[in-house]
Amino acid sequence: MGRTPCCDKTGLKKGPWTPEEDLKLTNYVQIHGPGNWRSLPKKAGLQRCGKSCRLRWTNYLRPDIKRGRFSFEEEETIIQLHSVLGNTWSAIAARLPGRTDNEIKNYWNTHIRKRLLRNGIDPVTHAPRLDFLDLSSILNSTVCGQSLVNVSNLLGAQALLNPQLVRLANTLLSLKQDNPEILLQHLQQNQQLCDKSQENLAPPLLQPNQQLQVHPSACSTSTTVPCTSMLSQMEPMQTSGEGFFSCSNSQETFFSKPNYIQCGPNPTVPLVSENTNYQSLDSLRSTLISSPTPLNS
DNA sequence: AACTTTTACAACCGCATCATT
DNA sequence: AAATGATGCGGTTGTAAAAGT
Numbered sequence: 001m002g003r004t005p006c007c008d009k010t011g012l013k014k015g016p017w018t019p020e021e022d023l024k025l026t027n028y029v030q031i032h033g034p035g036n037w038r039s040l041p042k043k044a045g046l047q048r049c050g051k052s053c054r055l056r057w058t059n060y061l062r063p064d065i066k067r068g069r070f071s072f073e074e075e076e077t078i079i080q081l082h083s084v085l086g087n088t089w090s091a092i093a094a095r096l097p098g099r100t101d102n103e104i105k106n107y108w109n110t111h112i113r114k115r116l117l118r119n120g121i122d123p124v125t126h127a128p129r130l131d132f133l134d135l136s137s138i139l140n141s142t143v144c145g146q147s148l149v150n151v152s153n154l155l156g157a158q159a160l161l162n163p164q165l166v167r168l169a170n171t172l173l174s175l176k177q178d179n180p181e182i183l184l185q186h187l188q189q190n191q192q193l194c195d196k197s198q199e200n201l202a203p204p205l206l207q208p209n210q211q212l213q214v215h216p217s218a219c220s221t222s223t224t225v226p227c228t229s230m231l232s233q234m235e236p237m238q239t240s241g242e243g244f245f246s247c248s249n250s251q252e253t254f255f256s257k258p259n260y261i262q263c264g265p266n267p268t269v270p271l272v273s274e275n276t277n278y279q280s281l282d283s284l285r286s287t288l289i290s291s292p293t294p295l296n297s
Numbered sequence: 298a299a300c301t302t303t304t305a306c307a308a309c310c311g312c313a314t315c316a317t318t
Numbered sequence: 319a320a321a322t323g324a325t326g327c328g329g330t331t332g333t334a335a336a337a338g339t
Contacts, residue, residue: 016307016334037324038324051309051325055307088328090326090328101326102308102327105329106307110306
């Protein structure tokens with residue numbers, strides 16, 4: 001049987017739109033509205049596929065489109081929404097007024113994705129990459145086999161939960177590459193941090209896909225954000241407001257995700273409780289998808 | 298200045314889903 | 319219920335501009 005093509009492509013123009021074509025499309029849509037894209041090109045006097053017209057209108061010509069660079073807040077929002085919604089760009093775009101799914105998708109692929117990878121974050125899972133954190137062999141070889149610190153402890157389970165340790169790991173990696181002597185000094189200085197982390201040892205690591213439950217009362221003075229948000233602060237850019245997944249004192253549902261980091265007064269102690277109500281990630285995801293209310297409305 | 302490589306983004310393509318007949 | 323058409327979505331490609339050599 002097969003589907004009929006969306007339009008007869010013979011004689012139709014492809015490629016970049018000219019200002020004249022934009023004008024024709026804009027004029028037509030402003031007068032008649034954007035309905036029936038298949039018949040629109042003929043009526044508007046365009047040698048284009050209806051699909052191409054729709055895309056041009058929704059991604060470029062629509063009057064409510066915000067142009068220009070993404071703000072830091074928008075970028076953080078995209079990262080946080082992506083950690084929940086994945087590559088559902090339209091759902092993400094629905095929460096960023098003036099931005100299109102195509103624009104967000106492009107920005108993700110060209111900017112955000114690369115930045116996350118640079119910071120050792122897997123852009124798909126939003127979790128720290130194991131190859132980034134497993135620096136044990138690298139560092140041990142760098143300090144000529146000396147066992148100044150137990151690097152395995154430093155980069156083990158706590159590293160996933162302790163922002164200080166992740167930051168330290170990042171610094172050490174840079175020093176290892178640029179100045180091994182200072183690295184040695186740095187390792188000695190941070191011995192205390194490693195020891196302290198041992199004392200504040202976190203509960204057993206969450207297994208992949210395991211639910212993490214966050215106690216509301218514990219959130220009164222802190223914020224739960226994806227680790228990607230925290231890591232992005234390593235970049236020489238200004239940080240801004242609180243994360244999207246802020247906790248509050250109310251009895252709202254709370255949720256988190258494996259490998260998320262607790263940023264609070266005592267970041268080495270995760271806020272995990274066993275008897276708290278929580279919302280599964282899937283449930284949250286479906287809620288977000290079904291209610292496209294802009295975040296900043 | 299010329300050439301090559303990288304980056305950014307607009308546009309295209311095929312598939313999925315929804316609506317209509 | 320099935321067939322067909324219209325639209326939406328995400329992945330991918332093409333290409334102009336910028337950066338590097």
